[in-house]
Amino acid sequence: xxxxxxxxxxxxxxxxxxxxxxxxxxxxxxxxxxxxxxxxxxxxxxxxxxxxxxxxxxxxxxxxxxxxxxxxxxxxxxxxxxxxxxxxxxxxxxxxxxxxxxxxxxxxxxxxxxxxxxxxxxxxxxxxxxxxxxxxxxxxxxxxxxxxxxxxxxxxxxxxxxxxxxxxxxxxxxxxxxxxxxxxxxxxxxxxxxxxxxxxxxxxxxxxxxxxxxxxxxxxxxxxxxxxxxxxxxxxxxxxxxxxxxxxxxxxxxxxxxxxxxxxxxxxxxxxxxxxxxxxxxxxxxxxxxxxxxxxxxxxxxxxxxxx
Amino acid sequence: xxxxxxxxxxxxxxxxxxxxxxxxxxxxxxxxxxxxxxxxxxxxxxxxxxxxxxxxxxxxxxxxxxxxxxxxxxxxxxxxxxxxxxxxxxxxxxxxxxxxxxxxxxxxxxxxxxxxxxxxxxxxxxxxxxxxxxxxxxxxxxxxxxxxxxxxxxxxxxxxxxxxxxxxxxxxxxxxxxxxxxxxxxxxxxxxxxxxxxxxxxxxxxxxxxxxxxxxxxxxxxxxxxxxxxxxxxxxxxxxxxxxxxxxxxxxxxxxxxxxxxxxxxxxxxxxxxxxxx
Amino acid sequence: xxxxxxxxxxxxxxxxxxxxxxxxxxxxxxxxxxxxxxxxxxxxxxxxxxxxxxxxxxxxxxxxxxxxxxxxxxxxxxxxxxxxxxxxxxxxxxxxxxxxxxxxxxxxxxxxxxxxxxxxxxxxxxxxxxxxxxxxxxxxxxxxxxxxxxxxxxxxxxxxxxxxxxxxxxxxxxxxxxxxxxxxxxxxxxxxxxxxxxxxxxxxxxxxxxxxxxxxxxxxxxxxxxxxxxxxxxxxxxxxxxxxxxxxxxxxxxxxxxxxxxxxxxxxxxxxxxxxxxxxxxxxxxxxxxxxxxxxxxxxxxxxxxxxxxxxxxxxxxxxxxxxxxxx
Numbered sequence: 001x002x003x004x005x006x007x008x009x010x011x012x013x014x015x016x017x018x019x020x021x022x023x024x025x026x027x028x029x030x031x032x033x034x035x036x037x038x039x040x041x042x043x044x045x046x047x048x049x050x051x052x053x054x055x056x057x058x059x060x061x062x063x064x065x066x067x068x069x070x071x072x073x074x075x076x077x078x079x080x081x082x083x084x085x086x087x088x089x090x091x092x093x094x095x096x097x098x099x100x101x102x103x104x105x106x107x108x109x110x111x112x113x114x115x116x117x118x119x120x121x122x123x124x125x126x127x128x129x130x131x132x133x134x135x136x137x138x139x140x141x142x143x144x145x146x147x148x149x150x151x152x153x154x155x156x157x158x159x160x161x162x163x164x165x166x167x168x169x170x171x172x173x174x175x176x177x178x179x180x181x182x183x184x185x186x187x188x189x190x191x192x193x194x195x196x197x198x199x200x201x202x203x204x205x206x207x208x209x210x211x212x213x214x215x216x217x218x219x220x221x222x223x224x225x226x227x228x229x230x231x232x233x234x235x236x237x238x239x240x241x242x243x244x245x246x247x248x249x250x251x252x253x254x255x256x257x258x259x260x261x262x263x264x265x266x267x268x269x270x271x272x273x274x275x276x277x278x279x280x281x282x283x284x285x286x287x288x289x290x291x292x293x294x295x296x297x298x299x300x301x302x303x304x305x306x307x308x
Numbered sequence: 309x310x311x312x313x314x315x316x317x318x319x320x321x322x323x324x325x326x327x328x329x330x331x332x333x334x335x336x337x338x339x340x341x342x343x344x345x346x347x348x349x350x351x352x353x354x355x356x357x358x359x360x361x362x363x364x365x366x367x368x369x370x371x372x373x374x375x376x377x378x379x380x381x382x383x384x385x386x387x388x389x390x391x392x393x394x395x396x397x398x399x400x401x402x403x404x405x406x407x408x409x410x411x412x413x414x415x416x417x418x419x420x421x422x423x424x425x426x427x428x429x430x431x432x433x434x435x436x437x438x439x440x441x442x443x444x445x446x447x448x449x450x451x452x453x454x455x456x457x458x459x460x461x462x463x464x465x466x467x468x469x470x471x472x473x474x475x476x477x478x479x480x481x482x483x484x485x486x487x488x489x490x491x492x493x494x495x496x497x498x499x500x501x502x503x504x505x506x507x508x509x510x511x512x513x514x515x516x517x518x519x520x521x522x523x524x525x526x527x528x529x530x531x532x533x534x535x536x537x538x539x540x541x542x543x544x545x546x547x548x549x550x551x552x553x554x555x556x557x558x559x560x561x562x563x564x565x566x567x568x569x570x571x572x573x574x575x576x577x578x579x580x581x582x583x584x585x586x
Numbered sequence: 587x588x589x590x591x592x593x594x595x596x597x598x599x600x601x602x603x604x605x606x607x608x609x610x611x612x613x614x615x616x617x618x619x620x621x622x623x624x625x626x627x628x629x630x631x632x633x634x635x636x637x638x639x640x641x642x643x644x645x646x647x648x649x650x651x652x653x654x655x656x657x658x659x660x661x662x663x664x665x666x667x668x669x670x671x672x673x674x675x676x677x678x679x680x681x682x683x684x685x686x687x688x689x690x691x692x693x694x695x696x697x698x699x700x701x702x703x704x705x706x707x708x709x710x711x712x713x714x715x716x717x718x719x720x721x722x723x724x725x726x727x728x729x730x731x732x733x734x735x736x737x738x739x740x741x742x743x744x745x746x747x748x749x750x751x752x753x754x755x756x757x758x759x760x761x762x763x764x765x766x767x768x769x770x771x772x773x774x775x776x777x778x779x780x781x782x783x784x785x786x787x788x789x790x791x792x793x794x795x796x797x798x799x800x801x802x803x804x805x806x807x808x809x810x811x812x813x814x815x816x817x818x819x820x821x822x823x824x825x826x827x828x829x830x831x832x833x834x835x836x837x838x839x840x841x842x843x844x845x846x847x848x849x850x851x852x853x854x855x856x857x858x859x860x861x862x863x864x865x866x867x868x869x870x871x872x873x874x875x876x877x878x879x880x881x882x883x884x885x886x887x888x889x890x891x892x893x894x895x896x897x898x899x900x901x902x903x904x905x906x907x908x909x910x911x912x913x914x
Binding site for chain 2: 630631778779780782783784805806807808809811812831835845846847848849850851852853854855857859860861862863864866867
């Protein structure tokens with residue numbers, strides 16, 4: 001299989017930001033213990049509700065906890081839930097969507113109806129009800145719940161993609177060779193969908209981060225430290241009224257940045273899959289401008305040469 | 309030398325390999341193929357000429373078992389074929405070549421994969437070495453020489469004509485007895501087309517294949533085929549040995565097709581050779 | 587017949603790429619269209635024929651740029667103008683009234699949500715401002731009947747017409763403001779043979795009656811030989827041979843033209859074995875130093891690989907081949 005690296009600058013920046021946060025999620029807690037020599041829960045009573053300083057780079061909370069430590073610890077909670085829920089959602093979406101689209105017939109109708117039903121359920125309210133019912137779910141459980149709610153949109157999109165694949169000549173040609181349907185699906189068709197699936201996975205991850213943040217903010221996301229959890233705590237302790245912006249702004253920014261990163265990647269993916277956008281892309285526009293300048297210069301040179 | 313000279317009439321003796329008997333096929337209200345009977349003989353190229361919507365592609369797809377006929381049946385060696393169930397054995401005998409060489413190959417798979425899957429499905433080769441050798445053999449049979457040079461290429465590194473040859477090589481590697489060629493040259497440049505037609509003729513002559521050549525281009529049908537069937541509105545309106553159909557068309561529609569086809573040798577100055585330009 | 591209507595000189599078109607060098611889709615093209623003449627351009631895919639056509643009509647889109655040369659057009663009762671350097675505003679005054687275009691895909695050219703009449707009305711309103719409403723309706727009906735479509739079909743939407751009718755509607759639309767030149771890009775490729783014949787006959791008949799010039803671009807040389815007065819053959823972005831239709835058919839000078847002519851099986855002559863042309867067209871990003879056709883040419887010699895042949899005039903035609911130069 002060929003792996004093509006995305007050429008678009010937007011996709012690269014988006015992917016960079018995304019990978020950066022994944023990295024922070026992995027090594028953040030390690031930095032907290034081994035570099036900062038503290039924990040997210042440790043209270044420094046010499047600096048309560050203090051602004052950023054050399055000692056506490058991002059200030060402290062009303063109980064003297066280091067905000068940077070919380071941010072780094074929280075990255076793990078948020079990113080882990082995002083990744084796991086995204087994986088669950090995409091696995092379900094691919095299984096249901098691609099099977100439905102490629103098989104067609106009654107299987108398609110049943111699976112599609114099921115996806116439609118799940119999709120019409122208001123997912124966040126469903127999440128609140130389930131999470132509230134389970135009462136302080138573990139990090140694994142909340143990932144699973146989020147994943148189970150987030151898949152139908154992706155399934156419908158992949159179904160459409162798989163349907164178009166089924167209509168392509170190359171799959172018909174493979175049937176005429178005598179290749180079995182599941183092999184055509186797994187070996188021949190799936191590689192065409194990996195690009196779309198990975199872009200959708202990214203989106204699902206961020207949706208998972210958002211959902212988890214929402215639950216944690218409402219206090220039903222369990223007791224794991226996460227960005228939503230930190231913002232929720234800040235809200236409970238009146239950080240906004242007290243003007244402790246260093247407490248709630250950084251985790252909020254992190255969430256927003258992740259959202260922006262996926263948006264960038266999706267723009268790029270659109271450009272690749274939609275040729276009309278490709279020619280309007282900034283790269284081609286710039287190249288055209290350069291070309292026009294160059295030609296104008298060439299022409300004026302020619303006229304100068306003619307007059308000289 | 310005419311086609312008839314190249315192809316002694318004896319080849320038509322014997323029984324048909326593949327046959328459609330009273331076949332009909334409808335999509336909703338529209339009848340695409342209406343009570344058509346057509347037999348394909350070994351070592352014979354049968355051309356099916358018609359315009360878009362005449363039902364010629366539907367008939368090919370009925371032969372390829374992509375659709376189930378609403379009436380009539382498809383017979384292989386005189387035995388009815390079912391469109392249900394596994395068809396691997398059938399596809400080992402009957403192969404199809406598609407119109408668009410840019411979409412009939414998976415763009416993400418190397419040529420080696422394309423051909424070796426066909427070999428593997430029909431148990432024609434096992435082991436990497438034997439498979440590669442066979443793949444090269446079939447690539448060279450379609451004049452892609454040296455074959456080894458193409459093994460690791462992707463379809464989009466090849467031209468349309470080369471891709472169509474790959475498609476044909478894939479079909480031939482199954483060692484079929486019938487080739488269904490659905491407009492195999494209509495997406496190709498003129499300079500490449502004749503090469504593909506010559507390749508199909510070679511399969512008839514050397515392997516004794518029965519070929520169904522579907523086209524809208526009656527001149528190419530005359531060039532290639534032993535027998536021409538003209539199809540219109542889902543029915544075969546005329547069928548005759550090639551030269552007879554071209555020189556003495558009976559059905560008005562055949563006459564219309566012949567009159568409409570571009571043919572520079574018929575222009576006023578071409579039929580009037582005096583005043584040679586040089 | 588001697589007044590030059592459109593004249594391209596050393597016209598070059600490149601495709602600008604984001605990185606890497608530009609791709610020369612058309613190089614140094616000289617082309618002349620006289621008033622009332624049918625000129626055909628034949629070429630295969632990537633020969634540059636469509637690029638040339640969009641450059642001549644200034645319909646090209648990024649990333650194509652006209653990188654050199656001029657296109658002189660002589661409007662009725664006016665001084666010659668250069669289409670390449672003209673502003674969009676000046677150009678729009680020439681469109682429809684002086685020069686109109688018929689494209690391959692009628693469905694893509696006609697607006698699917700308005701009636702045929704509305705589309706004729708738009709053009710007539712813009713370029714025949716003095717025309718009254720009833721005159722416009724009458725003119726639309728007249729134009730449709732000219733191409734063999736009943737006048738009452740003007741109230742139809744494009745999707746209600748057959749493919750052939752849509753194509754003929756486009757031709758009628760192109761004729762709406764009596765242009766001197768109609769540029770046609772494969773106008774019959776999407777329709778069946780019988781309809782193609784009807785459309786071509788209609789074009790010939792109207793051309794004889796109204797006297798406009800036609801620039802006809804197609805991949806189908808056999809069709810062009812029957813239709814055109816003069817033919818230019820393109821290969822790898824350059825014109826490799828020009829000549830009268832008869833000369834191209836009877837005595838082609840360039841080996842590619844010969845090969846292309848022999849690529850069409852005849853219908854009325856006896857069938858003989860046709861060899862076709864071996865090999866594949868060159869990659870425009872990586873053209874050979876010498877003749878672009880040399881790798882596929884059976885007559886090539888050393889010089890073909892080192893030096894690109896220029897178009898050499900012979901009689902009323904020209905060919906870019908070292909063999910022709912040798913003939914001298």
